[in-house]
Amino acid sequence: MADAWKTRRSHGRFGLGLLLLTLSVCVGCSQVTVAVRLKQAQDLFNQASRLTVLDENYRDYIEEAGAQPSRVDRKTIPSLTEDARAKYQLVLDLLKRDVLTSEELHPELRINAYALKAFAEWRLKQHKNAITTAAEGERLCASLGDRNPRDCGMLMIAGGLVVNSETLERFEEIQKGRQGGNLTKEEATELVKQFELALDKLGELSYPPDDPIAIYANQQKLIVLGNILDMWNAYSRSETQRERAEAIERASRICQEFPQDYPSAELTKELARKRLGLLRCESSPESP
Amino acid sequence: MPTTIDFLIFGMEAAIRLGSEVIDVYQEEIKDRDVILPLAESTGAFSYDGALTFFRKEGNLFVEEGGLYHGLWKKIGSQGDASMGVQDELRRAAAYVEGLLAKAKKEHPVDEEAFYRGMAGYYAVAQWKKEDPDRPRRSLQRIAGTIFEIGLDYVKTDASFLDADSKSQRIVRSILLALEPIDFSEQKADILLVDLFNSSMAVFHNNLDMIIEDDRLSLLLGEIGETLKKEVGAIDNIAQLMTLERIGRDVLPGIVKASAGIVLDNTELFLGGRDSQRKRFSAAVLKATLKAAKTNPTVFSGKTLVDIYRSALTAVGQNANLLLGDGKEEQFVANLFTSLATTLADRNPSRLFEMDVLKEVIAVGLEAASNNAHLLVSPEEPEEQLLADALRRVLLAFSDDFTENDNFSAIASRLFSRNNLVQIISICFDEVSRNPEALLRSVGDDDARSVLAQVIGSVTAAVGSDPVLLLNGREMTRMLEIAFEAFSRNPDRLIDLTTVSPKTNLLYSVIADILASVRENKERGGRDLLTGAWLLAALDSVLSSVSKNIEAFRKNEHIVMKTLNGLLELASGSHADLMDAENLVAILRVVLRAVLKDSSLLSDPNRFKALVETILSNMT
Numbered sequence: 001m002a003d004a005w006k007t008r009r010s011h012g013r014f015g016l017g018l019l020l021l022t023l024s025v026c027v028g029c030s031q032v033t034v035a036v037r038l039k040q041a042q043d044l045f046n047q048a049s050r051l052t053v054l055d056e057n058y059r060d061y062i063e064e065a066g067a068q069p070s071r072v073d074r075k076t077i078p079s080l081t082e083d084a085r086a087k088y089q090l091v092l093d094l095l096k097r098d099v100l101t102s103e104e105l106h107p108e109l110r111i112n113a114y115a116l117k118a119f120a121e122w123r124l125k126q127h128k129n130a131i132t133t134a135a136e137g138e139r140l141c142a143s144l145g146d147r148n149p150r151d152c153g154m155l156m157i158a159g160g161l162v163v164n165s166e167t168l169e170r171f172e173e174i175q176k177g178r179q180g181g182n183l184t185k186e187e188a189t190e191l192v193k194q195f196e197l198a199l200d201k202l203g204e205l206s207y208p209p210d211d212p213i214a215i216y217a218n219q220q221k222l223i224v225l226g227n228i229l230d231m232w233n234a235y236s237r238s239e240t241q242r243e244r245a246e247a248i249e250r251a252s253r254i255c256q257e258f259p260q261d262y263p264s265a266e267l268t269k270e271l272a273r274k275r276l277g278l279l280r281c282e283s284s285p286e287s288p
Numbered sequence: 289m290p291t292t293i294d295f296l297i298f299g300m301e302a303a304i305r306l307g308s309e310v311i312d313v314y315q316e317e318i319k320d321r322d323v324i325l326p327l328a329e330s331t332g333a334f335s336y337d338g339a340l341t342f343f344r345k346e347g348n349l350f351v352e353e354g355g356l357y358h359g360l361w362k363k364i365g366s367q368g369d370a371s372m373g374v375q376d377e378l379r380r381a382a383a384y385v386e387g388l389l390a391k392a393k394k395e396h397p398v399d400e401e402a403f404y405r406g407m408a409g410y411y412a413v414a415q416w417k418k419e420d421p422d423r424p425r426r427s428l429q430r431i432a433g434t435i436f437e438i439g440l441d442y443v444k445t446d447a448s449f450l451d452a453d454s455k456s457q458r459i460v461r462s463i464l465l466a467l468e469p470i471d472f473s474e475q476k477a478d479i480l481l482v483d484l485f486n487s488s489m490a491v492f493h494n495n496l497d498m499i500i501e502d503d504r505l506s507l508l509l510g511e512i513g514e515t516l517k518k519e520v521g522a523i524d525n526i527a528q529l530m531t532l533e534r535i536g537r538d539v540l541p542g543i544v545k546a547s548a549g550i551v552l553d554n555t556e557l558f559l560g561g562r563d564s565q566r567k568r569f570s571a572a573v574l575k576a577t578l579k580a581a582k583t584n585p586t587v588f589s590g591k592t593l594v595d596i597y598r599s600a601l602t603a604v605g606q607n608a609n610l611l612l613g614d615g616k617e618e619q620f621v622a623n624l625f626t627s628l629a630t631t632l633a634d635r636n637p638s639r640l641f642e643m644d645v646l647k648e649v650i651a652v653g654l655e656a657a658s659n660n661a662h663l664l665v666s667p668e669e670p671e672e673q674l675l676a677d678a679l680r681r682v683l684l685a686f687s688d689d690f691t692e693n694d695n696f697s698a699i700a701s702r703l704f705s706r707n708n709l710v711q712i713i714s715i716c717f718d719e720v721s722r723n724p725e726a727l728l729r730s731v732g733d734d735d736a737r738s739v740l741a742q743v744i745g746s747v748t749a750a751v752g753s754d755p756v757l758l759l760n761g762r763e764m765t766r767m768l769e770i771a772f773e774a775f776s777r778n779p780d781r782l783i784d785l786t787t788v789s790p791k792t793n794l795l796y797s798v799i800a801d802i803l804a805s806v807r808e809n810k811e812r813g814g815r816d817l818l819t820g821a822w823l824l825a826a827l828d829s830v831l832s833s834v835s836k837n838i839e840a841f842r843k844n845e846h847i848v849m850k851t852l853n854g855l856l857e858l859a860s861g862s863h864a865d866l867m868d869a870e871n872l873v874a875i876l877r878v879v880l881r882a883v884l885k886d887s888s889l890l891s892d893p894n895r896f897k898a899l900v901e902t903i904l905s906n907m908t
Contacts, residue, residue, distance in 0.1 A: 058383070154413075274333055
């Protein structure tokens with residue numbers, strides 16, 4: 001696998017090197033140069049996201065394994081968070097320095113750059129910047145029409161993802177001070193309210209449910225609903241049966257919105273199972 | 289309206305005068321690349337609800353009495369109430385147990401590759417819906433920018449690339465024309481098209497002297513592309529796509545090159561009319577090659593696959609009678625590849641046959657199957673692999689255990705060249721393909737008690753018992769053919785399936801007797817008349833005689849050896865001037881028949897000598 005990418009990259013570099021050389025006298029050269037930079041930022045972003053997903057899925061596993069007598073191979077895990085952060089930071093640097101500042105950047109590529117920037121800022125916990133970037137991008141989306149459906153969708157839901165992260169940070173703060181003790185009803189209610197806000201913002205995306213970014217947004221809603229369940233659990237499971245049942249019911253309705261056949265169906269099932277305890281997350285027969 | 293191909297050609301021929309269309313295509317590809325999006329942050333891989341469900345179902349064993357987390361589970365109230373600390377612990381425990389279970393299934397969760405394959409843990413989000421009317425529709429459009437970049441590499445090394453109507457440009461145009469209709473259902477699979485373009489450029493652009501008509505080149509690449517497209521269409525998860533991508537990268541250059549040599553040399557055969565059956569078969573061979581790579585990645589390396597593809601295509605070019613209809617050729621050929629490979633890898637006790645003979649074994653298998661498809665291949669059950677059954681028995685017959693000779697592998701490795709071994713397999717496949725019922729028949733499903741293993745084993749065991757190695761590998765191969773001929777003349781008398789040992793077969797006894805007699809004659813200082821072809825002729829002659837009077841042979845132990853001893857003694861002594869190898873073989877036939885009728889001849893040297901002299905005088 002690595003070799004294939006290496007080969008392609010070398011082709012890319014070789015070709016692009018020549019391209020950049022020859023383009024020094026051409027009209028469209030800076031347009032191509034800036035596109036190349038954006039492509040590099042995309043590659044870094046994808047690498048960072050892979051590391052992030054790996055980190056978040058297996059952090060619990062590793063922590064628990066560390067407490068068990070039979071150790072697992074831990075050599076790759078501790079650096080994942082830092083590696084991912086470093087790459088997201090590189091994405092930001094590249095976009096800010098070489099891409100978004102260029103007047104030659106094609107407007108559709110600019111939207112793409114904004115989307116990556118907003119998400120990188122979100123993952124780096126630069127929440128305010130993420131919101132500002134998303135708003136700038138959304139304005140451009142509104143003026144350009146629908147040539148970047150995914151990118152504009154990302155910009156629309158970035159706010160929801162930020163609110164979700166901020167609420168979790170708040171929960172963790174409370175948790176630290178509580179030393180294993182539970183939330184009060186008021187604390188749980190307030191945190192759930194914030195997660196509801198995140199859900200509302202994720203729901204602002206009004207694309208058809210079989211659109212790739214709409215599928216992604218619905219998957220994130222399942223995660224946020226799992227967070228809501230945990231807020232109620234952290235207060236009292238027996239006292240919040242109705243609220244939890246409602247959250248699970250909402251998750252089941254979201255499940256029905258997924259199309260019949262799509263590439264990340266396995267991921268949806270995993271999220272529903274792990275985050276909501278749902279053994280089934282099936283599309284309704286009417287789904288697209 | 290210029291096509292994508294025009295844009296690409298234009299871009300390559302005039303990089304310095306880049307037109308805005310080319311830049312647009314390039315920029316569009318960048319904009320439309322997939323991005324992998326991280327997931328929303330959460331309280332952990334499992335929520336508390338997820339963890340409770342997990343331990344009530346698949347992880348239940350771990351919280352039952354005596355389980356790793358029984359103590360923790362007991363801290364949870366009947367309605368699931370627990371402190372935040374306990375909830376946290378349970379969430380982590382669920383993640384851990386799930387990891388352990390995955391590990392038990394050999395899906396080590398910490399292994400990044402396994403992780404991605406196992407649960408498709410990331411989501412590469414596409415810019416467009418598949419059916420979105422604004423989405424760039426064809427794969428070639430989607431990869432235009434990348435192809436453009438690759439093309440620029442050639443511009444740098446080949447100045448003629450920029451000349452309109454140059455051969456370089458015609459080649460590129462042909463390649464692109466061939467690739468244009470191929471549209472993968474999965475955008476992610478477009479990388480295969482890039483690989484195919486890369487491979488084609490490497491083969492054809494770097495061999496501009498190769499005479500290829502444009503339309504044929506397009507037909508050839510179109511054929512490969514269509515096969516890849518069908519493979520991509522059958523994919524239903526990212527792991528399969530990654531596997532196909534790896535295979536594509538490893539084998540496409542070799543496959544394009546092999547096809548260029550074989551298919552283009554026989555375009556009428558392979559790419560003839562729309563209904564050309566060979567065209568269907570060449571696609572079947574490619575599909576079978578890809579299938580073999582997917583199902584047995586450890587057995588089939590990239591080079592092995594290309595070798596197999598080349599051998600199989602050549603075999604098909606020469607013998608394309610294996611046409612089962614309804615696309616069953618593909619299933620048959622794919623099963624042939626994998627069954628022969630796994631047999632060679634797993635059922636090869638002596639390790640005499642190394643894996644690198646696989647491509648020849650497959651080629652001779654295809655040839656045998658082509659010649660007798662009606663006997664060997666059932667259209668209803670193309671998965672049935674009689675040749676793999678045959679190969680298993682061949683390998684068994686060459687083992688130390690079966691020949692009852694601890695030293696047999698060492699002897700055989702000295703005796704047989706790689707070509708001899710392939711030829712032996714070829715002979716066996718050919719025999720089996722003509723008479724599968726009789727040769728593969730076995731008692732109690734025991735390979736050792738099958739006719740095929742016993743025929744070969746009679747030869748190998750006898751040769752293994754011959755310390756001076758009277759026969760070389762090539763002669764041994766011929767001896768095997770003689771043994772099969774003898775068996776076909778008298779199928780139920782020469783082989784004994786009541787025991788596992790090949791040494792109870794009449795066939796073995798005859799061969800062993802002849803070898804022993806010749807060896808002892810040499811040791812006594814007798815004339816070395818029966819060597820090479822004459823020894824084989826003697827064997828043929830004796831088997832023919834014995835076959836006609838099995839009962840007498842059984843009654844008189846070592847009757848063949850005694851007869852031959854008598855003749856060799858005369859030929860080395862009193863009759864040395866009258867006997868040579870040629871008439872010795874002829875005399876042997878007559879004398880043996882006489883001795884089998886009246887064994888008392890052996891105990892009366894004068895009568896024996898008189899008989900020989902009578903035969904000699906009749907011959908002159």
